[in-house]
Amino acid sequence: MELVRLGDELNGVVVRVLGRFGAGSLQFHDHLAAEVVVATEFVSGKLDLVLTPADLQDWEHALDALAAGGGVRWLDGGRSPEVQLSVLERGRLVRVTVLDEPVSGVSVTLDLPVNSGWVDDHRARLRSVREAWPSEVVESSPGVYRWR
Template identity: 85%
Template sequence: MELVRLGDELNGVLVRVLGRFGAGALQFHDHLAAEVVVATEFVSGKLDLVLAPADLQDWEHALDALAVGGGVRWLDGGRSPEIHLSGRESGSLVRVTVVDEPASGVSVTLELSVADGWIDDHRARLRAVREAWPSEVVEASPGVYEWR
């Protein structure tokens, strides 16, 4: 399921959710296995990542910032590829930079066309991911996890 889809068939950035990362293990059950895919006519690549519940919350906040014309850094905790975005809700271009600092040190920047309403589309994608893999674990106290 695609959480992020920016660009077109020739040039784009995707964040694709593949399923639960640690299904059945309390501490990691709500974490999602995912991948970042960058595809252009010039360069392409794929990076694996794990999305924690807080990452989905951060993506929601990032969409709020983008809706008012701000730029954002998402997944900037140092444990996975980082994604920088800047653009406007009604603009036709979004600048996306994927930075793989933890592993290769490589970064790729693309200027991608987006349709009007792309932020609302991404809010719907986020809702769909949360519905497909709902939170089933609660952290009762620091480091102590329980089923909901």
């Protein structure tokens, strides 16, 4: 399921959720295995990542900032590829940088056209991911987990 889709089939960035990362393990059950895919006519690549419930919350906040015309850094905790987004040309373009600082140090920046309503589309994608893989674990105190 695609959480993020910016661009088209020739040039774009996609964050695809593949399923639960640690299904059945209390500590990791709500973590999601995912991948970020960058595809252009010039360069392409794919990086694996794990999304935590906090990452999904951060994405929700990032969408709010993007709707207001701001820029964001998402997944910037140093454990996975970072995604930077900024709105350009009065909302008609989004500059996306995927930075693989933790492993290769490589970054790719794309300016991608977006349609009006693209933020709402991404909010709907986030809702769909949360519905497909609802939170089933509660951290009752630091490092202590239980099933809901």
